[in-house]
Amino acid sequence: MEQQALRNLDTAKKITGLYEQIKAPFTEVLSSKWSVKVLDFVFANPIFKNNGLSKKCGFSTQNAARFSKGLLSAGLIKVSMEPSGRRGVMYSFEPLLELVRV
Incomplete structure (x- = not known):
């Protein structure tokens, strides 16, 4: 159980690192006030359709x-x-x- 907890903690740290690493490219590509909201959506929903993105983020x-x-x-x-x-x-x-992925 301890090893699994350590692996989970390591994965969480990698996810946080990925978020920080990818924030600038997302902001640069989107050039919008919605950039961080889109980034947050993609991290919460790594598989998505445009209608889900628009509904969750509140834009067209x-x-x-x-x-x-x-x-x-x-x-x-x-x-x-x-x-x-x-x-x-x-x-x-x-x-x-x-x-x-496991």
Whole structure:
């Protein structure tokens, strides 16, 4: 149990470090007052769709699409599932997912 607790603590420290490391690139790419809110959303929801981003952060779906496109172009997020029919594109924030995968 002690080893598991130590691994969890180490993972938490890595997540905090990743957050601090990625904050500047997010802010630079998005160039918006919403940058930190989007960053917080992505850390809470490392797999997401634009409609979830817009609902949770309180801005339009057009802004969500613009932010996602910018982050995707900068290589900060990836497409995890292409759109199909009525289902929208699903994005993932792989650096965080890599830290939490078991």
